[in-house]
Amino acid sequence: MKKAITINQEDNLGVALTDLKKGEQLTVNGYTVTLTVDISAKHKFALENLKTGDEMYMYGLVVGTANGPIAAGEPITVSNTTHKATQFSEEKTSEFTWKAPDISKFEGRTFNGYHRADGQVGTANNWLVFPMVFCENRNINVIKKAFEKALGYEQEDPYTQFLENIVHNHATGKGIDELTLEKQEKTASKSPFENVKIKFITHQAGCGGTRQDSDTLCRLLAGYLNNPNVAGATVLSLGCQNAQTHILDTAIKALNPDFSKPVLYFDQQATGSETELLENAIKATFKALVEANKLTRTPAPLSKLAIGLECGGSDGFSGISANPALGHVSDLMAALGGKAILSEFPELCGVEQVLINRMSEPQLAPKFANLMRSYSNAAVAVGSGFDMNPSPGNIKDGLITDAMKSAGAAKKGGNSAVNDILDYTEYVKKDGLSLLCTPGNDVESTTGLVGSGANVVLFTTGLGTPTGNPVAPVIKVSSNTKMAERMSDIIDINTGSVIEGTKTIEEMGDDILEYVISVASGETEAKADALRQEDFIPWKRGISL
Known part of the structure; x- marks a missing residue:
């Protein structure tokens, strides 16, 4: 297993894949550095000496600037880094090409769903x-x-x-420390x-x-x-x-x-x-x-799936393992004629140009740019801003700036063309990838995805979150093995094998789609459904990030 990596050849920040010790010498992306302090897994460190104002790159994008001199091998922290995002234009700056993934494993496959009069197919009834x-x-x-x-x-x-x-023990003068919670078997349904x-x-x-x-x-x-x-x-x-x-x-x-x-x-x-x-x-x-x-379940093609792409409780591995694996699922959906919906506009800050370059129709870019700018301005007007999006948990686990978080979050959308831009409550219509304007708040965003037609939601997390939905199954995808094992009651799929080097992104994405098919067919129950986690919070626009 590698100890550290870069994600793009243009990057000047390394990512620790495991806990690193002060004095260790590492060679990453052609840079050889000696670590100045211990660096925890998931955190970033400079690969070259940075001067005040120098730009930091991850995923080939600007994710921040140095507040002061940062030596090669020194960790990136909230105290030495300022948020900065790549600027964007409504015009394309590069030509878009995309090679669809191999779908031979899934061609002709079906899931057992509930067919509606309007041609849509449900994964639940x-x-x-x-x-x-x-x-x-x-x-x-x-x-x-x-x-x-x-x-x-x-x-x-x-x-x-x-x-x-x-x-009872308190009332009778007995101690309570020795009492433990005994798990009970579920009562069989008599419905x-x-x-x-x-x-x-x-x-x-x-x-x-x-x-x-x-x-x-x-x-x-x-x-x-x-x-x-x-x-x-x-x-x-x-x-x-x-x-x-x-x-x-x-x-x-x-x-x-x-x-x-x-x-x-x-x-x-x-x-x-x-x-x-x-x-x-x-x-x-x-x-x-x-x-x-x-109404009973009958076979439907995979093109009838509309998969919501969501993340919450993200960590420094989310953009390396879980999110890119969902990106492969998104690309598979596009190639199969299905739908994928990427939400959370505050977490697209800094990747706007990359997405605009992928847009299939010219009128999509102005709509997207207007939604991004309007949302950003509304956040500033109430004393906030996209730069304040990373939560304390995000920062603690290596996501220092919003641009850094966004660059990894956008990986859930894969590499296919962007075929539509949806404002909040607009319903998905086009096959392939659509972008949906929602806040980054986990429940508000998941609520919006289902309201826009997602019949299953893939939800990545590096820290753990129980979020579910009353209508669509929410499948939790862990970015790392430690958290998946620690919180096994809420995690459906573990992509930690990508970090450990035992599976590729593509192999992991294929596994996830197989799991989606099983859940969509009613054969497997998502953990959030088993726990009856049914969250619903409408977005009060302009207040929530």
Whole structure:
């Protein structure tokens, strides 16, 4: 196993693949350096002497400048580095060529999915229950509790028993330190529905904020209803909120004029008593589940997959192992006629020109540039900026600047042509790679991906995060073996073998697509689904990075 590498021949920063000791002499990309201090795995170090203002390069891109003199072999830190990103033009600066990957292994392959009337195919069959406004969250939770108990979704809760034992020992004067949590087996489901699941969404939006936020919520929910993983929905409305049901109806028709899924509306103020509202909603929802359960899985080509590409809790290995492996999956999708959606615009800062050079149509670049600049300006207007995007966890594990983080994050989009630019809540239409404007916030971005049509999400992480979604399976891909082993309950796939040198990016990407096919067919359950991690946070635009 190599001790350190560069990612591009133009780079003047090395990446430690393992813990390095002060005084070690390394030869990396033609540079021979002696380390001035211990350097932890994932962190970067200078390969040449840098003067104040000298640019630092990774992935062949500018990722920062030196605040002062940095000696060869000295680590790159927040104190000696300033964020700097490569500038971009709306005009292409180089010709685009792309060699599609070998797809012979996947040609003719299918997954077993749920076919919808509009031609989309779901990897799941979910009936949604959600509110138009936060005032209805309690009623949603009442319905949720009733259905989950009646349908056998409830699981034995080892934590409640654990706490009861603690309370008992405290009350009887016994110690609690010796008590341990005993894991319980899941209660077998007694649901009468084999082919449909009921999923519940709550949120804190719909009224009280700006009308723009409420309208955006309606467009987002329209995308969820149009997602092929959804069979239909029960919708609770208070009646007086900003997010009116007719706005949702209009958003649905604008998105899909031929939309034909059942959507059941219940208005509390029009109904009267809460009891009557809940009785009506529960009976109608059960009848809808009976109908939705009649749909069964049948084979569909891989071109019917729409894969969301996401990262969260990134580390210094994410851009070397997990993200490029997803990039290979993205390229496979493009070659197979499927869809891939790359989100998180703050994490494309510094790679704009590379992406613009890959755009298949001239009108895409101005839209992309306008979205990037508008978002960046909005962040600055509230006292922030893309340069403040790396989290403390990112920095601790080697991602010092936003440009450094972005250069690695963009690797999830592979190398194929960029065929479309989507603003938040716009639905994916074109095959191949699309870029979707979302924040870098994990849950907000994943929520947006599913609202734009992703029927499965690939989510890379180097630090670990439990993020899931109520509609689409979220498959967690670890960048390193240590974290995958430590947090095995949330990690589906480990790409640490790329760092260790036992697998190539292409081999790892092929493995990931095989796993996606299994999950999409209902043969394998994503860890986030097994843990019932169902996160949903709409983006309040201009506030979140």
